[in-house]
Amino acid sequence: KETPSPSLGKDRADTVIIGGGCVGVSLAYHLAKAGMKDVVLLEKSELTAGSTWHAAGLTTYFHPGINLKKIHSYSIKLYEKLEEETGQAVGFHQPGSIRIASTPTRVDEFKYQMTRAGWHPTEQYLITPEKVQQLFPLLNMDRVLAGLYNPGDGHIDPYSLTMALAAGARKYGAQLNYPVQVTNLNSRSDGTWEVETPLGIIQAKRIVNTAGFWAREIGKMIGLQHPLIPVHHQYVVTSTVPEVKALKTELPVIRDLEGSYYLRQERDGLLFGPYESEEKMKLQDSWVTNGVPPGSFGKELFESDLDRIMEHIEAAMEMVPVLKNADIVNTVAGPITYSPDILPMVGPHQGVRNYWVAIGFGYGIIHAGGIGKYISDWILEGEPPFDLIELDPNRYGKWTTTEYTAAKARESYGFNNIVGYPKEERFAGRPTERTSGLYDLLKSKCSMGFHAGWEQPHWFYKPGDETGYKPSFRRTNWFDPVGREYKQVMEKVGVIDLSPFGKFKVKGRDSVKLLDHLFANVVPKVGSTNISHMLTPRGKVYAELTVSQLCPGEFMLVTGSGSELHDLRWLEEEVRRGGYKVGIENMTDEMGVLGVAGPYARQILQKLTSEDLSDGSFKFLQSRHLKLSDIDVTAIRISYTGELGWELYHRKEDSVALYNAVMEAGQKEGIDNFGTYALNALRLEKSFRAWGAEMNCDTNPWEAGLGYFVKLDKPADFIGKQALKQIKEKGLKRRLVYLTLETDDVDPEGNESVWHNDKVIGNTTSGSFSYSAQQSLAFAYVPTELSKVGQKLEVELLGKNYPATIIQEPLVLTEPMRTRLQRKGESP
8 A cells, every 4th residue: 555645855856747647657667767866746636546546457559550559569568577676566467359340341450450560569460250269258259250369468457557656666766745736837937847736846847747637727727728528438347257257267358349348357257348429428528617626536436327338238248148147246437538539648748848748548557658668768868769749749739629629539439449441531520710711612622631620622523423531441432533633733733722731930040050950951042942851869850841041041941730839849949959049930820822733833823923933933942922913922833743833822811812813824724623632642653752651750861761851961060960970870771662562452551561571571651552653652661681673572451462563763753853854855
């Protein structure tokens, strides 16, 4: 048993962690173990109060995403040796787990997940119904078509786990103080914090909010509205079931995906927990509007409501018939905190210095170990240990209202066991207030996708098309329309709404010096644009932006919609660290962007301006201010399509007028819209890389084939320069290659396993059908010795290995390259 220590112990700390659930305690353990001296955790009631103590404690290697598999894997490996290290029993059971497929689509999903798991060290198997029955003999096999089996999965006692981590944290020198409530937080001008409590003030270099469903209250103290909402989750425990008691080995955990529940053995009985539909599930929204009631919900529960989960209880009784005769001895109904997309928010927060979060855990037990290690490494080393962009707290912004959070949490909870398709779209809470100027004009003409709060056209409808969102693991209703849009851009001219781009203005006395230090490329001259990368100290690719110097010392930086605040935080932190005299303004919401691309782009835009747009006068990668049809525009001659094109930056309120003027001017040339799916096919044919796919915090620019944009010989000592020199000297273990595939009705997406000689040797990063080559195309990382042009490999798609060949990149030359060759009299 723990004894409370209601004192502060010290008035200064390196890191103050607020909240003593399993995540906060894990962070204290990892920071202290890594050698940080002054780690203080403050908990307002007792350790595990909140969501930890009543959790069902499930642990699994499985995650449908890619990066979180590493977090799950680390947690399980840590929990396996925690008892030995701390002397505290943790009640860890590892009977394995099986996800049940009872529809053909679900079997496809398992095959899709197998290729995504194949290049990870975790064991995962697609197993037959016979094998499922052998592992779980109490199942009704009528509807079982297959199982997805993860050995080593199971469950742990959350209370014991937290106490073992607490014992470890203390052993390494951390202080865990409770009951000590944080009553206020004050940020000081030097970036440190004053943490106020009834027992006095602690000064901290940084604070980490790990306060579970109180995390909103902590955020409010510093003016942040964290998009979190508590949901009611129930699980049911039965008395002894004779058939369970008679078994020699513990049953694996099962997840009946169509029934939407998990079920595991609990002593000689069973425990099962359903995820009810979004109509039936219950939110505790009063805690969002009025705050969590003071003094409550340390170790309290909600009233249970079996009616709400009755259809799931019936599904469980059908799948596991012994449940029909079992008595329910306990129903646990407690709060779990959800973020809008069910993934936690982990890392430093943009707009506030030295404020970190690890909040919004719908699955805190399996995430606690890995996230504690992840944040600890990031704090101590100054960069994320690996790519985990999907947990970036800065993926949300001002557009994430409480209404949006509630609608999304309902959907995320209700969709807990929904089929996870590639290119998945979810529609609750949309549109947000973040719509481009063209949204109302275009929304009925296309299938919109959701990008960081924005709506952006994926593909456009024509008469005779099957419209709407029709997800599939194979080619679906957008396949032919995207081919049509591809042809439109290649042969005529297309227009695309690129307003979701993140857009920053950087200006001031030190702007050139700042950008020279931040970017691996040279700083572009006035009137020019280049593609530049911000690297981490270890030489990983933190971000890719286009940089334009509009006038002396004034720059526009542009990044993808998903990395807007992720990149802004890095820029702002560097400004503060280096004391640069620079102002950074986020223009993302005020500025619209229209892309115009294709052979007739110049001809059409020339009709709208007196400015000379000829190749000699307005060269590739030049930027300038001009008027188009009397509208002020910053035009950059660049296009992610690789065709002749411009990006037109303008005030959002001018978007409709600009769009109409361009469409009007292009009538004769047959101008039309295109969306991001066609854009992706076009950029892949030109072998353009994408941040988040071909490059991220797991890759260095050499292996990603970005050497052209890295200027090691520039005088400035840019971040990552020394690391890049060392990486170059050591030589590369793997390289990004460019593949064509012989497939049938399925195309690569990225994150699939690449095979050679019956072994998985790498992974794809992105892919698409190539409408010019009429076959699939993909980027992939493979070992250097297998990276030569002509090398034969295989790519696993939906349970089948398809032949692939490494080809010379690009498949299609870019327009500037074709023009250059034509001038020299060579045929492109």
